[in-house]
Amino acid sequence: MGPEERDAPKGAGKNMSSSTITQQAPQAQRSGRGYRIESIDVLRGLLMLLMAIDHTRDFFSSAAIDPSDPIHSWPALFFTRWITHLCAPGFILLAGASVYLQRQRKSAATLTRALILRGLWLIVFEIVVVSFGWSFGFGLPILQVIWVIGVSMIVLAGLQWLPLPAVGAFGAIVIFGHDLLDRIHARNLGHWSDAWYILHERGVLTFHAHPVAVYGYPVIPWVGVMALGYCFGWIVAKNPEARQRISVITGAMSLGLFALLRLTHGYGDPGPGFEHLGTPSHTVMSFLYVQKYPPSLHYLLATLGVVLLLFALFDKVVLAGRLGRFRAFLDVYGRVPFFFYITHIFVIHALALGVARAANPNWRFWITPDVVFTRHFNGWGYGLPIVYLIWVLVVLGLYPLCAWFSDLKNRRRDWWLAYL
Numbered sequence: 001m002g003p004e005e006r007d008a009p010k011g012a013g014k015n016m017s018s019s020t021i022t023q024q025a026p027q028a029q030r031s032g033r034g035y036r037i038e039s040i041d042v043l044r045g046l047l048m049l050l051m052a053i054d055h056t057r058d059f060f061s062s063a064a065i066d067p068s069d070p071i072h073s074w075p076a077l078f079f080t081r082w083i084t085h086l087c088a089p090g091f092i093l094l095a096g097a098s099v100y101l102q103r104q105r106k107s108a109a110t111l112t113r114a115l116i117l118r119g120l121w122l123i124v125f126e127i128v129v130v131s132f133g134w135s136f137g138f139g140l141p142i143l144q145v146i147w148v149i150g151v152s153m154i155v156l157a158g159l160q161w162l163p164l165p166a167v168g169a170f171g172a173i174v175i176f177g178h179d180l181l182d183r184i185h186a187r188n189l190g191h192w193s194d195a196w197y198i199l200h201e202r203g204v205l206t207f208h209a210h211p212v213a214v215y216g217y218p219v220i221p222w223v224g225v226m227a228l229g230y231c232f233g234w235i236v237a238k239n240p241e242a243r244q245r246i247s248v249i250t251g252a253m254s255l256g257l258f259a260l261l262r263l264t265h266g267y268g269d270p271g272p273g274f275e276h277l278g279t280p281s282h283t284v285m286s287f288l289y290v291q292k293y294p295p296s297l298h299y300l301l302a303t304l305g306v307v308l309l310l311f312a313l314f315d316k317v318v319l320a321g322r323l324g325r326f327r328a329f330l331d332v333y334g335r336v337p338f339f340f341y342i343t344h345i346f347v348i349h350a351l352a353l354g355v356a357r358a359a360n361p362n363w364r365f366w367i368t369p370d371v372v373f374t375r376h377f378n379g380w381g382y383g384l385p386i387v388y389l390i391w392v393l394v395v396l397g398l399y400p401l402c403a404w405f406s407d408l409k410n411r412r413r414d415w416w417l418a419y420l
Contacts, residue, residue: 036335037101037236039315040094042327045334046310047090049395052344054084056391058372059352062381068292070277070285076384078285085292086310088145088217089225089303091337095149096229097236099156104237108161115157121419122150125342127213133345136353139369140204141213146341148217152226159227168231174224179297181220182270202293214370218294225300240319244312251308258301262287268297332399335406339420340398347394356380 057067057080065072067081103111126146134142159167178200186193186201197203200220205213235243261267262274275286290299317323333340349366356363356377365377382390409417 038327038331039311039318040097040236041334042314042318042330043090043307043311043334044094044337045330045332046314047087047307048333048337048340049330050084051087051341052348052395053080053388053391054087055345055348056394057081057384057387059348059366060382060387060390062383064376064378068289070275070282070289073285075281075285078288080384080387082288085290085299086303086306088222088292089295089300090307091145092149092152092222092225093229093232093304093307095153096156096226096231097233099153099160100230100233101237103160103233111160112157115153115160118419119150119153119157122146122153126150129342130345133342133349134372135369136349136367137369140211142216142370142373143205143213144216148219148222149226151219152223155223156226156230160230164231164234167227171224171227171231174221175228175300176297178221178224178294179268179270200294214373216293216373221295221300225304228304240315244315247308247312247315251305251312254301254305254308258298258305261298261301268301269299270296329399332403332406336402336409336420339405340402343398343401344394347398348390351390351394 057063061067061077063077067073067077070078073081099111099115102114106114123146126143127141130144130146131141132138159170162170181200184196184200186196186203189196194205194207197205197215198219200218202218203215204211205215235246237243238246261269265273269291271289271291275283277283277286288302290296290302292299314327318327349372353363353366356366360377360380362377362379365371365375365380371377405420
């Protein structure tokens with residue numbers, strides 16, 4: 001869900017040697033919209049499918065508890081939720097990397113204009129289309145990951161004028177320092193409360209005491225993740241051996257720091273911290289229980305560490321020419337992430353509404369504005385096996401449509417395709 005991507009620049013960028021270009025050739029694919037790095041598309045495709053698990057669970061699960069609660073949840077439900085934590089950090093990191101790769105071929109002025117327009121488009125689309133898809137009604141807009149990607153792109157439009165070390169320093173300071181702000185609460189800031197919600201707290205935005213939006217993704221620290229993603233693009237532009245080595249080392253260091261902070265009850269997460277609970281599985285869940293809203297340092301260290309290791313793994317698999325069919329399957333979704341994101345929300349919601357209409361007298365719950373993330377549908381839902389079955393059917397059902405749209409974007413250069 002980044003900007004329209006031409007991931008691997010022609011000649012692989014101004015700063016890359018001919019030997020580097022030769023080494024990248026096995027996974028740089030030419031398309032009608034430029035070159036792409038297959039391992040990025042494959043990883044993004046995996047993240048899209050993981051995201052669809054979470055949204056299928058939102059609409060079809062019978063569980064009336066917080067699935068990430070290590071005390072009341074159970075391993076299958078907990079890890080169904082936890083693996084989807086990888087999605088938002090992964091999307092935003094890869095979006096930032098794509099901007100860096102574009103910057104190697106475009107002027108700063110050209111890219112600034114493109115990022116601002118793309119960011120504004122994503123914000124408007126979140127408010128008008130995506131919010132309707134969640135509710136099938138016009139209640140309060142729900143500002144989530146599309147919104148914050150849009151805001152982060154607008155911020156990156158300015159940051160990309162700076163030297164790369166300065167962008168990296170900004171990202172690191174935001175990610176490692178934002179938990180110092182946890183003691184500041186919007187409810188104590190009077191007229192500045194909405195500004196603080198936008199920056200650092202989840203909540204309901206108001207205007208003259210009237211609610212105007214449900215707010216799930218504060219800007220901080222996601223703008224920092226986008227900035228680090230821009231710096232990650234510098235790593236992606238290196239030869240495969242170097243980018244794999246750096247990704248593995250950085251990912252392992254991130255996970256190591258996460259483990260150290262969790263085990264020592266260190267700085268970086270406002271939650272209850274790691275506890276030894278009654279069973280080994282619940283103790284493991286407590287260790288992995290991290291705050292997503294807003295994302296804590298622990299959350300970002302764990303998720304970005306895994307994403308970096310996955311990138312190195314997929315890059316190695318692509319260069320070795322292995323798992324061709326599986327890669328091709330994921331690649332389809334990874335090439336059209338925004339299209340898949342929008343489509344799968346409407347499909348899952350419509351499916352839930354149809355099943356509920358046939359089986360439950362309270363089916364109008366699924367056309368009640370703003371309930372999918374705030375209330376539970378009593379007497380509705382299925383266990384995880386059925387949830388996963390529905391997820392598989394949705395993913396496979398959308399494959400032909402995504403493949404068609406990917407081919408359309410590959411063949412044509414219409415300007416509007418860059419926004420879908």
